[in-house]
Amino acid sequence: MRWHTPKLMPRRAFLETVGLAATTCSGLARAPAAQQRTKVIDCHAHLQHHSRRSWQEDDRKLIEAADKLGIDQLCCSILTPRQPATAEGFRECNQWMAEGMQRFPGRVLGYCYVNPGYGREALDEVRRSVEERGFIGVKLYNEYRATEPVVWPIVELTIELRVPILHHAGHSLSLGEEQPRISDGGHLAELARRYPEAVLICGHIGGGGDWEWTIKALRNAPTVYLDTSGSVIDEGIIEMAARVLGADRLVFGCDNSMTGGVGKLRAASLSAADRQGILGGNMRRILGRRGTK
Amino acid sequence: MIDVNAYLGHFAFRQLRHNTAAGLLRLMDSRRIERAVVSSASAITYRNSQSGNEEVAEEVKGRRDRLIPLAVINPFYAGWRDDLKICHEEFGMKGLRMYPRWHNYRLADPACLDLVSEAAERGMVISIPVRVEDRRQRSWLLDVPDVPLEEIADLVRARPRAQYILVNGTGFVNSPLGRENSGLPSNYAIEISRLSAVMANEIGQLVANLGSGRIVFGTGMPFNYPDPALVKLEVLEAGEDVKEQIRWRNVARLLGLPSAAK
Numbered sequence: 399m400r401w402h403t404p405k406l407m408p409r410r411a412f413l414e415t416v417g418l419a420a421t422t423c424s425g426l427a428r429a430p431a432a433q434q435r436t437k438v439i440d441c442h443a444h445l446q447h448h449s450r451r452s453w454q455e456d457d458r459k460l461i462e463a464a465d466k467l468g469i470d471q472l473c474c475s476i477l478t479p480r481q482p483a484t485a486e487g488f489r490e491c492n493q494w495m496a497e498g499m500q501r502f503p504g505r506v507l508g509y510c511y512v513n514p515g516y517g518r519e520a521l522d523e524v525r526r527s528v529e530e531r532g533f534i535g536v537k538l539y540n541e542y543r544a545t546e547p548v549v550w551p552i553v554e555l556t557i558e559l560r561v562p563i564l565h566h567a568g569h570s571l572s573l574g575e576e577q578p579r580i581s582d583g584g585h586l587a588e589l590a591r592r593y594p595e596a597v598l599i600c601g602h603i604g605g606g607g608d609w610e611w612t613i614k615a616l617r618n619a620p621t622v623y624l625d626t627s628g629s630v631i632d633e634g635i636i637e638m639a640a641r642v643l644g645a646d647r648l649v650f651g652c653d654n655s656m657t658g659g660v661g662k663l664r665a666a667s668l669s670a671a672d673r674q675g676i677l678g679g680n681m682r683r684i685l686g687r688r689g690t691k
Numbered sequence: 692m693i694d695v696n697a698y699l700g701h702f703a704f705r706q707l708r709h710n711t712a713a714g715l716l717r718l719m720d721s722r723r724i725e726r727a728v729v730s731s732a733s734a735i736t737y738r739n740s741q742s743g744n745e746e747v748a749e750e751v752k753g754r755r756d757r758l759i760p761l762a763v764i765n766p767f768y769a770g771w772r773d774d775l776k777i778c779h780e781e782f783g784m785k786g787l788r789m790y791p792r793w794h795n796y797r798l799a800d801p802a803c804l805d806l807v808s809e810a811a812e813r814g815m816v817i818s819i820p821v822r823v824e825d826r827r828q829r830s831w832l833l834d835v836p837d838v839p840l841e842e843i844a845d846l847v848r849a850r851p852r853a854q855y856i857l858v859n860g861t862g863f864v865n866s867p868l869g870r871e872n873s874g875l876p877s878n879y880a881i882e883i884s885r886l887s888a889v890m891a892n893e894i895g896q897l898v899a900n901l902g903s904g905r906i907v908f909g910t911g912m913p914f915n916y917p918d919p920a921l922v923k924l925e926v927l928e929a930g931e932d933v934k935e936q937i938r939w940r941n942v943a944r945l946l947g948l949p950s951a952a953k
Contacts, residue, residue, distance in 0.1 A: 456890070463889035466926045570827040572834070607827040610705070629885075630825045631915045634708055656889050657926065661919030 436674040439681040440464065440659070442564060442601060442627040442651030443472040445498045445506070447479055447491065461502055463656045473651075473681070474498065475509040475537035475564070482541040485519040488512050492523060496531045507685075509537035509564055514549045521555055528559045534685055535562040544581040544589045544598075553593050560687040562597040564625070569615070570607025582606070583615035583622075590619040597621065597684055602653045604628025604662070609635050613642050620647070623684070626676065627651030631658045636666035636676075645672035649681045693939040693948075694719070694917075695818070696858040696882050696909030697727035699750050699758075700743060702823075703736040704830045709913040712750045712758060719757070722917045724910075726757050728818070728942070730788045732914070734763035735823060740794075741774040748782040755783070759946065761818055762787040765794040766806035775806070779813050785946050786816035786856075791842075792835045793823065798846040807846065811853035816945055819843060821860035821885075824914065840866040847879050854945060855879035858909055861886055864896045871900040880941060882909035888923035895928060903933040907942045 443460065446453035464472055476491040476498070477483070483491070488511050495508040510527035512520035527533040536556055542549050544565055556563050569582035586600050600616060603609050605628025616622050624639055626648055639648055645668065652659030663677065699710055709718040710732065719727055729751065734743025740763040751758040762778035764771050764787045778784040787810055791798050798819075810817055822837045829835065840860065844867045847855055855878060863869030863881055883906060886893040897906055908924065910917040924934055942948075 459890045463926075466889060467922070568827065571829060571831060572827050605827070607825075609828065630828070631911075631919045632705070632824070633913050633916050634706075654890070657887070657922045658919045661922040662916045664922065665916035665918035 436678040437470045439678045440469050440472045441649040441681045442625045442653045443474045445474045445476050467660045473507045475511045483513040485516045508533045509535045511537040513541045514552045537564050539566045540577045540580045543579050544585040553596050557595045562684050564599045567601045568606030569611045583612035586622050587619035590621045599623045602628035604630035613639050623647050623649050625649050625651040627653035629655040631662050648676045650677045692724045693942045694724050694727040694910050695907050695942050697729045697912045698732040699729050700731045700733035702732045707913045728759045730761040760784050766802040788818040798842045807850045807853050816854045818856045820858050851876040858882040880905050880907045882907050884909050884911045884920045888927045903936045906937050908938050
């Protein structure tokens with residue numbers, strides 16, 4: 399018996415050729431080739447905290463992985479090793495993030511990470527990071543639920559600055575034990591109802607537990623985007639999200655699970671236009687709001 | 692390519708697509724995967740796993756050139772020796788999968804060791820899924836932890852004549868199973884679906900530590916999308932000879948497939 403050896407794909411071709419290797423399993427018809435290469439934007443990535451001895455090498459490996467996989471830009475944050483972050487802790491992270499943006503110019507875009515519990519200090523940090531340092535948005539983690547009033551001033555500021563909030567999220571029995579104030583899709587939908595002008599990104603559908611629950615919870619929250627990142631590569635996850643929310647509400651991400659993040663987008667049965675939107679077009683639209691009226 | 696980590700049937704907690712033989716073969720064709728090692732997803736939660744084995748045996752009829760069935764055996768369920776005999780001798784299954792946490796036992800339990808010994812006597816490989824799905828998305832009905840790698844290391848040491856294929860695992864490089872000169876027998880292969888190929892590059896580390904003959908390709912279809920595992924092989928910095936071993940040669944040898952003699 400002869401075994402088939404697939405042709406190796408040239409570097410940086412993984413995502414520009416998505417839809418060629420993948421087929422729709424209903425009809426198994428080959429999807430049409432993408433007309434033009436989309437700038438691929440990973441909306442959810444992390445540079446390493448500098449307490450980690452190997453942070454420089456790890457950051458470099460992230461860029462190398464993006465090179466191999468055809469990812470053009472990475473929207474990154476740096477988190478404190480433990481939460482809740484102190485004001486000093488998140489300011490330090492954001493300073494390193496600003497330096498990371500300089501180390502990898504045009505390649506790494508920065509989210510400003512804050513703990514909303516620090517009130518004025520958190521607000522000042524967000525404004526300074528966006529207006530003076532070119533950060534593209536705000537990263538919120540699990541210090542508070544998205545629905546708690548302490549978060550509202552941060553949301554109002556992002557509306558003013560016209561930048562998104564990437565919110566850590568998960569609906570999970572096990573995550574809830576470890577992170578009692580983790581937000582889920584329901585909390586983000588509730589926040590979106592209070593602030594329909596805000597642009598919210600619900601983090602890592604593949605890293606937040608019961609993804610079917612999360613997708614359904616976000617159905618009627620049209621201003622909440624969903625990021626595709628996370629290590630979970632369950633078959634059907636992307637198609638369900640596109641079917642229930644619409645592909646224009648999905649944004650590609652890896653959350654540093656690089657081959658899984660790329661592989662599930664390559665595998666999903668999507669139209670070429672939807673795939674391009676998810677890979678970069680939708681995020682580019684979000685980022686394009688900054689500095690406009 | 693040969694996928695050592697594939698399934699047929701229903702799973703209790705999530706709808707699976709492409710989970711019939713015809714559906715899985717279409718998915719395999721679309722990814723140029725020639726053969727897959729399959730077992731029953733239903734048998735993971737059936738009390739009597741033999742019903743799942745019977746379903747798989749029926750489903751792969753006429754497709755044995757591409758679908759290689761494994762049994763799911765619970766060594767604490769009545770009649771497991773009869774089931775093993777039927778699966779091996781009547782259904783022609785080349786191995787079995789064990790779910791110690793889903794079936795509520797430990798790999799060191801004497802009944803489990805008996806099952807492994809009998810399988811080894813028959814020349815059947817033993818596939819151990821470290822997990823079925825990510826624990827973060829578990830149902831409210833039950834909480835099934837991953838199989839600890841230390842427990843697997845103890846088993847491969849305790850039953851060195853058996854041949855194991857470890858699937859859906861990660862973190863091997865931090866365990867004796869993935870270390871060079873760990874003193875463990877070389878009677879196990881590690882499947883790549885949850886291993887990294889960039890950044891930490893666990894696949895590359897395992898090739899360096901254990902040798903390229905110990906790493907095998909698998910996707911976890913249809914629980915998982917197949918492409919993440921395919922992408923890993925595509926970006927892995929290794930020679931084409933190493934990739935060929937991972938793609939099919941190693942598992943062909945382990946399962947005694949005809950092409951291994953070429």
